[in-house]
Amino acid sequence: MYKINDIKLAEQGRKQLEWAERHMPALVRMRAKYSKAKKLSGIRIAMCLHITKETGVLVRTLRAWGANVAIAAANPLSTQDDIAAALASEGINIFAWRGETLKEYAANIKRVLDTKPQIIIDDGGDLHAEIHKRYPNLKLIGGTEETTTGIFRVMALENKKLLMYPVIAVNNAYTKYLFDNRYGTGQSTLDGIIRATNIFIPGKTAVVAGYGWVGRGVVMRLHGLGARVIVTEVNPFRALEARMDGFEVMKMEDAAKFGDIFVTATGDRDIITTKHMLKMKDGTIVSNTGHFDVEIDVHGLKKIAKKVRRIREHMDEYTLPNGRKIFLLAEGRIVNLGAAEGHPSEVMDLSFCNQALSALYLNDKKGTLKKHVYKIPDSIDEDIARTKLDTMGVSIDRLTKAQKSYLESWEL
Ligand SMILES: NC(=O)c1ccc[n+]([C@@H]2O[C@H](COP(=O)([O-])OP(=O)(O)OC[C@H]3O[C@@H](n4cnc5c(N)ncnc54)[C@H](O)[C@@H]3O)[C@@H](O)[C@H]2O)c1
Numbered sequence: 001m002y003k004i005n006d007i008k009l010a011e012q013g014r015k016q017l018e019w020a021e022r023h024m025p026a027l028v029r030m031r032a033k034y035s036k037a038k039k040l041s042g043i044r045i046a047m048c049l050h051i052t053k054e055t056g057v058l059v060r061t062l063r064a065w066g067a068n069v070a071i072a073a074a075n076p077l078s079t080q081d082d083i084a085a086a087l088a089s090e091g092i093n094i095f096a097w098r099g100e101t102l103k104e105y106a107a108n109i110k111r112v113l114d115t116k117p118q119i120i121i122d123d124g125g126d127l128h129a130e131i132h133k134r135y136p137n138l139k140l141i142g143g144t145e146e147t148t149t150g151i152f153r154v155m156a157l158e159n160k161k162l163l164m165y166p167v168i169a170v171n172n173a174y175t176k177y178l179f180d181n182r183y184g185t186g187q188s189t190l191d192g193i194i195r196a197t198n199i200f201i202p203g204k205t206a207v208v209a210g211y212g213w214v215g216r217g218v219v220m221r222l223h224g225l226g227a228r229v230i231v232t233e234v235n236p237f238r239a240l241e242a243r244m245d246g247f248e249v250m251k252m253e254d255a256a257k258f259g260d261i262f263v264t265a266t267g268d269r270d271i272i273t274t275k276h277m278l279k280m281k282d283g284t285i286v287s288n289t290g291h292f293d294v295e296i297d298v299h300g301l302k303k304i305a306k307k308v309r310r311i312r313e314h315m316d317e318y319t320l321p322n323g324r325k326i327f328l329l330a331e332g333r334i335v336n337l338g339a340a341e342g343h344p345s346e347v348m349d350l351s352f353c354n355q356a357l358s359a360l361y362l363n364d365k366k367g368t369l370k371k372h373v374y375k376i377p378d379s380i381d382e383d384i385a386r387t388k389l390d391t392m393g394v395s396i397d398r399l400t401k402a403q404k405s406y407l408e409s410w411e412l
Pocket residue numbers: 147148149150177180181185209210211212213214215232233234235238265266267268271289290291292334335336343
């Protein structure tokens with residue numbers, strides 16, 4: 001069963017999957033390690049992830065372990081149609097195309113839930129939320145959550161004692177946020193901004209909202225390319241870190257007039273409002289790399305704009321009432337997926353080892369876990385890190401017995 005843009009793109013999609021697999025050696029190795037046991041045999045898995053070549057490699061892995069997969073996109077703009085076609089041609093139930101309307105996006109999420117899944121793999125919490133609103137009778141073994149914003153949502157369910165099944169917080173694994181959120185988003189956000197605009201970064205002033213794992217990755221790469229970077233924060237520890245890492249820290253209302261490029265990375269709403277936009281310089285570029293399109297007030301911008309023109313594929317020019325023009329990338333949606341291809345395969349290798357092994361873990365522990373948000377077990381996290389190092393040809397030391405006992409003793 002599938003509903004996609006064009007099945008004729010399947011051949012191109014398969015080549016992309018081949019390219020991704022070449023760069024995801026840890027996941028390919030995990031696939032081979034657990035293939036024989038077919039531990040997910042007959043298990044129905046519903047996924048809501050960005051439809052990229054890396055997601056395709058994850059889907060193939062779950063399939064190799066015996067699962068029946070149904071998948072929808074985690075964002076109306078992030079689907080790569082050739083990958084959707086390749087997966088459809090391989091018999092995956094897929095309901096996704098680039099440029100879905102919000103109505104189509106919601107309908108596709110319902111379609112995957114109508115396959116009566118037993119395990120949920122989500123990115124951003126839309127599947128979890130839909131189940132809690134409209135699918136109370138699903139018999140679920142458990143679910144996983146890929147990103148910070150989705151973790152906030154499942155934690156909110158748990159805190160209100162509404163969570164219906166155990167959830168593994170994939171985002172909170174060391175082998176996820178330290179690499180994907182930081183280095184993955186750092187590189188791919190710059191990739192999105194550059195593809196959308198083709199601007200030169202050196203010498204520009206960039207304002208990054210949020211100095212969490214995503215924000216600091218984006219800051220690191222902007223700085224590396226020669227931008228002057230200003231950070232805005234609400235958390236005093238993170239503001240202090242940003243300052244001591246060598247960046248200017250100020251309020252958004254003060255930073256608004258300095259920036260040539262803005263990137264929001266907070267997971268929070270109303271970070272750049274029309275009040276800020278009206279202070280911006282003529283020609284300012286505004287983008288978001290947080291999960292949802294709530295960080296920039298696009299609705300308000302549309303209301304006050306005198307004129308809107310599409311200048312390039314992922315860039316719209318808005319003429320403000322004061323005559324200045326600002327340029328919004330990817331409609332204010334997640335810019336690395338809207339205007340580029342998301343994270344490179346090498347880093348998704350780590351994130352999707354976590355997703356795949358979490359699905360195995362949930363199934364192994366069926367019936368024994370509580371309705372609680374769990375961190376992935378340290379042993380799995382560590383296994384992923386060691387496997388990745390091994391695929392990179394990196395060996396590290398191991399603690400000797402004497403070192404271990406020294407580190408565990410208080411007498412010294
Ligand atoms: N683009 C991608 O591919 C990608 C990848 C991973 C995560 N994400 C998303 O990026 C967002 C950030 O994730 P993270 O892992 O960095 O989270 P995080 O919690 O580590 O960091 C978010 C930071 O934003 C700050 N913040 C919150 N409200 C703010 C405000 N009003 N002004 C300034 N700063 C504010 C917080 O204090 C925090 O330091 C989330 O929505 C997450 O889901 C996107």
